[in-house]
Structures are given as C-alpha cells and as structure tokens.
Amino acid sequence: MTRCAPFVAVSPKCARRQVIPMGERLYRTTGVIIKRIDVGEADRVLTILTPVGKISANARGIRKTASRLAGHLELLSHCQLQLAAGKNRDVVTQSVAIDRFExxxxxxxxxxxxxxxxxxxxxxxxxxxxxxxxxxxxxxxxxxxxxxxxxxxxxxxxxxxxxxxxxxxxxxxxxxxxxxxxxxxxxxxxxxxxxxxxxxxxxxxxxxxxxxxxxxxxxxxxxxxxxxxxxxxxxxxxxxxxxxxxxxxxxxxxxxxxxxxxxxxxxxxxxxxxxx
Structure with missing residues (x-):
C-alpha cells in the first residue's frame, strides 16, 4: 500500500495545481464535517472545515451498508482524514473519528x-x-x-x-x-x-x-x-x-x-x- 505523505508535504490546493507523484497525492488533515450532499447511488460529497481551509471531498461508497467510512464521516464529526488530491475534488481514502459529538x-x-x-x-x-x-x-x-x-x-x-x-x-x-x-x-x-x-x-x-x-x-x-x-x-x-x-x-x-x-x-x- 502506498504510504501517506506527511501532513506538511502538500496542501489540498497545491495538490490540485500541479502534477504530483502518486505517493505525494495523499495527504492527512483533521476537520469537522459541516455539509454533506448525496450523489449517485452510494457516494456523498462532504464539505470539511480544516485548519487550512474548507475542502470539498468525495466519499465514495459511503452510503453502502458495508462501507468502512460511514461511521466516521457523519455531519458534525471531528475526524482525522487521509485524502487523495483530485483534479476537481479530493477523495477521502481513510477516516478515523476523533469526536462524533454523540x-x-x-x-x-x-x-x-x-x-x-x-x-x-x-x-x-x-x-x-x-x-x-x-x-x-x-x-x-x-x-x-x-x-x-x-x-x-x-x-x-x-x-x-x-x-x-x-x-x-x-x-x-x-x-x-x-x-x-x-x-x-x-x-x-x-x-x-x-x-x-x-x-x-x-x-x-x-x-x-x-x-x-x-x-x-x-x-x-x-x-x-x-x-x-x-x-x-x-x-x-x-x-x-x-x-x-x-x-x-x-x-x-x-x-x-x-x-x-x-x-x-x-x-x-x-x-x-x-x-x-
């Protein structure tokens, strides 16, 4: 599995502005889910407030029953995230809930x-x-x-x-x-x-x-x-x-x-x- 680059290696905006090797397309951050929109049959577009700005990210397959991301990306959840920088929108690849504010x-x-x-x-x-x-x-x-x-x-x-x-x-x-x-x-x-x-x-x-x-x-x-x-x-x-x-x-x-x-x-x- 490709190892995630350190948090400071690349910001979301930089990752979208230039061609970056796959190993450096991954970045980690923390943030709170402040908006979500269902798209397609199982995906969801999330707006995440992070320390460096808002990120619009695609959580693929999150609405499937077997999705590993589902419980960690609820609205208002504070999460540790790993994302892959995309051309138009980043993709959430891993997530761990820090606080769900249940x-x-x-x-x-x-x-x-x-x-x-x-x-x-x-x-x-x-x-x-x-x-x-x-x-x-x-x-x-x-x-x-x-x-x-x-x-x-x-x-x-x-x-x-x-x-x-x-x-x-x-x-x-x-x-x-x-x-x-x-x-x-x-x-x-x-x-x-x-x-x-x-x-x-x-x-x-x-x-x-x-x-x-x-x-x-x-x-x-x-x-x-x-x-x-x-x-x-x-x-x-x-x-x-x-x-x-x-x-x-x-x-x-x-x-x-x-x-x-x-x-x-x-x-x-x-x-x-x-x-x-």
Missing part, C-alpha cells in the same frame, strides 16, 4: 442547533485565514452543546465569534460611526454602519433598528465573556428571539447567503419551550 444527536434541539452552526460556518468561512480560528470556535461550541448548557447562548456566542473571525465584528462597545464609547442611551443598531450608533450619529442610517436595552446588554455580554460563562447564563425566551432575528440579519447581509436551517431550528426551539 450527545448532540440524542436531543432534537441540540441537533437542530448543530445543523445551524454548521451551515453558518459553511456560509462564512471563505479563505484559509479564517479557517483555523473558525474551527477552534466551532469545536468549542460543539463540545459545549454536548454538556448541560443554554443552547441559545452558545449559538449567539458562536455567531458573534464567527463574525469577528470573518472580519465583520459588530461594534457594541464603541459607536460604529464616530467611535465614541457607548452607554445605556444607545438604542440604534445599523447593519450598514457596522453595529450600534451613539445618539449623535443616528442620522448616519435612517433605517437603523431600535433595539431594547436588554438586547444591547446581551450583545455586549456575549461578545465580551468566554463561552463557559455565556453558556450557563439564563435569558428570557423573548429576548433570545430578538437576538436571533438581529444576528441573522447581520450574518445574512455579510455572508450573502440565506440560513435555510433557521426555520427548522425555530420550530424545534418553540416546541422545546412549549414542552418545557
């Missing part, structure tokens, strides 16, 4: 949240520079969702962290226009200007939304505090609803991609609270 799959609510953050990641991560910090935040969020926590708070935290990584950090401590320190009198939120506006700069965006003081404080808290603190903080259902609406508008505007999983998550979230 606790997420045991509850519909956390599963819906997992799908949400996976789609958000796929929409926002577009280059190598954002991949490594995005992967770090994604793993932290998935690990937290496996523990007792407030799911909405984890999702708000991840949304703001991913926005920061992608270069779209909303301003909630300083005015997005003049840079003045904000206080409790700030009420206007402007997507086009980059966040909160002080009372003197509200004319910069006549379409800026008016938000409650509670929502303003929530955004500041989530952006400032570590995940371990944020995830254990209780907030009202209605306030979370406001936060989701505001942050979705923010990410959709800047990623230029819809969040299709949001409808499913909202339905599951509402049922979760009704049952509770």
């Amino acid at each position: 606790a997420i799959q045991h509850r519909l609510y956390t599963m819906a949240a997992g799908y949400y953050v996976a789609e958000l990641t796929d929409n926002f991560v577009t280059d190598e520079d954002t991949a490594s910090p995005a992967l770090t935040h994604l793993l932290a969020s998935l690990q937290m969702l496996c523990q007792p926590c407030h799911v909405e708070m984890v999702m708000h935290w991840y949304t703001l962290q991913l926005s920061d990584v992608a270069g779209y950090r909303p301003q909630v401590f300083d005015c997005a226009v003049c840079g003045a320190l904000l206080d409790e009198h700030a009420q206007r939120w402007s997507i086009t200007q980059g966040g909160m506006l002080c009372p003197d700069c509200v004319r910069a965006d006549t379409h800026a939304a008016t938000i409650s003081l509670a929502l303003f404080k929530l955004l500041r808290f989530v952006q400032r505090e570590p995940l371990a603190v944020v995830a254990q903080t209780v907030q009202p259902f209605a306030l979370h609803t406001q936060a989701f609406r505001l942050l979705r508008q923010w990410v959709v505007r800047h990623s230029e991609q819809p969040l299709r999983s949001a409808v499913f998550f909202d339905d599951v979230r509402l049922k979760e609270y009704q049952d509770y």
